[in-house]
Amino acid sequence: MSGPYRHLFGPVRSRRLGLSLGLDLVPPKVCSFDCPYCQVGATTSKTLERREYVPVAEVLAEFDRWQAADGRADCITLAGSGEPTLHSRFGDVLKGVARRSSLKRVLLSNGSLFSLPEVRAAAAQADVVKGTLSAWDDESFRAVHHPHASLVFADFFEGLVAMRKAFGGDYWLEVFIVPGRNDQDAQVRQIADLARAIGPDHIHLNTAVRPSADVTVQAVSHARLAELAALFTPVAEVAASGRPADGASGGHVVGDLTERLCAMAGRHPATAEEMAAALGMELQAVISLLAQLVADARLKAEQRGGAVYFTAA
Ligand code: SF4
Structure with a gap:
């Protein structure tokens, strides 16, 4: 019995993760940020409220059904239509997947809730955690992410640091470059200094290669990203052009x-x-x-x- 699925999507092939089965834990578009570069579209519910947006039992039942019907992927990735850590039981989803399969578990987060100990404990159930650092102070934080009004950059940054300390797995930081907001050398150096203090395993530089929530947001060139990458320690990896790197097939149609x-x-x-x-x-x-x-x-x-x-x- 195969699809349709309400919470699973893909699998899609990704350069870093291989064949990645997506899992969406919040409806579109529930997020603590409203980044102008967001590919999902404008945030319709900008919130810090954590709740069980979709029932965990339903998500895991769907995962069981996918395993029985399709079942081939390299990892399962919590991402999709908003910020997955807003789901109050995302840690239970990660644990449930671990009990059912050996798939690598990946959490793609904006990191805005890592200042909460319960979110860090839940996130530590993943094998790979990604947070975001594209600002260096409150003003740039607001310009790049349009965060919820209660979020303060200093606390956000401390949350990213605390997550690193709490997490022995593979910790990634994404730095998203937006022309006119955070693309000058001096600005990127400040981000790089903060990133060094966090100590991630990998830093990924990205830009708006796909249509964004705000259509005026443009991409910086690949050459400029490569220049900026050298300012980071470890040297940042420049994200692909947005196309799958190997272009390989092997995905399995779901539904x-x-x-x-x-x-x-x-x-x-x-x-x-x-x-x-x-x-x-x-x-x-x-x-x-x-x-x-x-x-x-x-x-x-x-x-x-x-x-x-x-x-x-
Ligand atoms: S944090 Fe992610 S999902 Fe939320 S608005 Fe920004 S890019 Fe979109």
């Missing part, structure tokens, strides 16, 4: 194909090539389906940086 294409495009703008790679399909077949979905006004196509991205209509 009805048309619905999967709509779901993928609804979560993150994606190219036909990315969807074909994620679904293990011939590119031409995906292009035909996408053309039909655009004609039916279920998806729309947008040009960005020489590529065509598909998003929800």
